Amino acid sequence: MRGSLHHVEIYVSDLENSRLFWSWLLEKLGYVLFQEWREGFSYLLEDTYLVFVQTEEKYRDVPFHRCRTGLNHLAFHVQDQQEVDVFSRLLKEKQIPILYEDRHPHAGGEDSYIVFFEDPDRIKVELVELIIE
Numbered sequence: 001m002r003g004s005l006h007h008v009e010i011y012v013s014d015l016e017n018s019r020l021f022w023s024w025l026l027e028k029l030g031y032v033l034f035q036e037w038r039e040g041f042s043y044l045l046e047d048t049y050l051v052f053v054q055t056e057e058k059y060r061d062v063p064f065h066r067c068r069t070g071l072n073h074l075a076f077h078v079q080d081q082q083e084v085d086v087f088s089r090l091l092k093e094k095q096i097p098i099l100y101e102d103r104h105p106h107a108g109g110e111d112s113y114i115v116f117f118e119d120p121d122r123i124k125v126e127l128v129e130l131i132i133e
Contacts, residue, residue: 007042007049010071010123013063015040015054017120022052024094025125028087029076050074064121073124080129081105081113087127088115099124 012018019041023033026043034044040053066072078084084105091098099116100107108114114128 001047005048007051009051009053011053011055013055013060013121018052021119026050064123066122066124071123073126075126075128078127078129084113084115084127084129091115091117
């Protein structure tokens with residue numbers, strides 16, 4: 001376990017909106033609700049958890065942008081290419097735009113099968129199956 005990721009904490013601009021987005025996604029990936037409090041919530045998978053906290057008003061003047069210094073994206077393994085396809089369909093049903101749709105599902109290159117999309121604060125999310133031959 002030494003060196004493995006313990007948790008990631010993400011500040012969000014609208015906690016309720018982020019909770020709707022992340023709860024659906026993380027539960028589909030096998031995470032379970034771990035903690036919740038007035039200003040945040042977290043989801044756990046094995047020994048790693050993701051924490052989402054409402055950004056304080058005084059820090060919301062500059063919106064998040066993944067191309068600035070800091071977090072660019074979160075990438076999650078999925079079981080297989082079929083699961084990428086299922087999530088792609090569910091994202092469309094939820095009207096969550098797929099990024100790089102013109103190159104989907106190989107926008108990450110021919111050695112991966114990925115769906116790219118964004119959370120409500122425009123943090124990029126990837127669901128990926130590596131193609132190993």
